[in-house]
Amino acid sequence: xxxxxxxxxxxxxxxxxxxxxxxxxxxxxxxxxxxxxxxxxxxxxxxxxxxxxxxxxxxxxxxxxxxxxxxxxxxxxxxxxxxxxxxxxxxxxxxxxxxxxxxxxxx
Amino acid sequence: xxxxxxxxxxxxxxxxxxxxxxxxxxxxxxxxxxxxxxxxxxxxxxxxxxxxxxxxxxxxxxxxxxxxxxxxxxxxxxxxxxxxxxxxxxxxxxxxxxxxxxxxxxxxxxxxxxxx
Numbered sequence: 001x002x003x004x005x006x007x008x009x010x011x012x013x014x015x016x017x018x019x020x021x022x023x024x025x026x027x028x029x030x031x032x033x034x035x036x037x038x039x040x041x042x043x044x045x046x047x048x049x050x051x052x053x054x055x056x057x058x059x060x061x062x063x064x065x066x067x068x069x070x071x072x073x074x075x076x077x078x079x080x081x082x083x084x085x086x087x088x089x090x091x092x093x094x095x096x097x098x099x100x101x102x103x104x105x106x107x
Numbered sequence: 108x109x110x111x112x113x114x115x116x117x118x119x120x121x122x123x124x125x126x127x128x129x130x131x132x133x134x135x136x137x138x139x140x141x142x143x144x145x146x147x148x149x150x151x152x153x154x155x156x157x158x159x160x161x162x163x164x165x166x167x168x169x170x171x172x173x174x175x176x177x178x179x180x181x182x183x184x185x186x187x188x189x190x191x192x193x194x195x196x197x198x199x200x201x202x203x204x205x206x207x208x209x210x211x212x213x214x215x216x217x218x219x220x221x222x223x
Contacts, residue, residue, distance in 0.1 A: 030208035041196060043214040050208075086149065090209050094163065095140070097150040 002027045002091050006098035013077050013105045021072040021101045023087035030090050032063050034072050037084040037100070046072070046085075077105045109133070111215035113199050119221045120189055128184045128218045132201030138209055140200040141174060141184050144217070150198065156182060157204055189222045196220070 003026035013019055023032070034046040047054050047061040049070065054061055058077075063070040074081055082105050088095040112131040120126050132139050141153040152166040156176045167173070171190075176182040186193055196217040202210040 031210075033212060035214075041219075042216055043198070045211065045213065048211040088150075088212070093138075093157070093209050094152055094155055094166075095209060095212060096152070097142075099149040 002029070002089060002096050004087065004089055004096050004098035006085075006087060006101050008101060009099065011101055011103045013103065015077060015079060015105055015107050017077050017105075018073070018075045019077060019103070021074070021085050021103075023070045023072070023089075023098055025068050025070075025089045027068070027091060029065065029068075032065075032070050032090070033088045033095070034061055034070070035086045035088065036081075037086060039083055043086070074103075077103075079105050079107050081105050111199055111201050111213055113197075113215035113218050115218055116216065117219045117221075119223065121223050122191060123188055125185065125187045126189055126220060128186075128197050128220070130182045130184070130199030130201075130215060132180065132182070132199070133213055136201035136203050136213075137179065138202045138204040139176060139182050140202075140212065141182070142198045142200065143195045144198060145195045153184070153197075186220075189220075191222045194220055194222045 005024045007022045031050040036044045049063045051065045058075045060073045084100040086100045088097045114129045137158045139156040142150040154174045155163040171187045174184045198217045200212045200214045202212045
């Protein structure tokens with residue numbers, strides 16, 4: 001099956017810092033999503049981005065499907081950004097998740 | 108409600124007992140997924156339903172696990188003779204199926220299962 005690798009596995013930031021999270025995948029995909037799992041366990045949709053670039057406030061994402069990677073940018077991080085960020089890729093109707101990037105933002 | 112609804116939110120059971128977890132997808136979503144997330148881990152696919160097609164059960168870890176979806180809507184995941192390693196959060200997701208891909212997934216808040 002398709003392999004999904006996320007990096008870095010852990011990230012600690014000071015409030016206000018910027019960061020880039022990466023998702024690499026091993027095969028062509030039909031779609032890609034980024035999720036934020038908050039400290040209460042809820043998975044929140046961030047981006048549905050099989051290709052191209054999207055922005056939503058302080059967050060933006062870019063997927064380069066031909067090179068099999070996606071990037072999630074977080075600017076001016078806030079403590080509420082803490083949690084785990086997952087990317088999920090779908091090739092044959094079954095989304096496969098990476099192991100996530102655990103982000104802690106200190107005040 | 109507008110989102111994916113799961114129940115119970117928490118379930119504590121004794122080893123060997125059977126449990127049922129329920130998922131009510133977003134209205135109109137024909138695709139439904141069950142995933143499992145063990146403590147500190149990623150999401151493990153369990154089973155996928157699409158409309159009236161036969162489900163994709165390729166992720167079920169053993170024959171103690173089964174799931175059904177009635178009327179193309181509500182789904183129930185059943186775990187028989189629970190074991191301690193079944194302890195996890197069970198997450199349900201739904202999407203508006205499209206021919207070329209799954210569409211955007213939306214998750215419920217999960218059912219946390221603890222097997223003593």
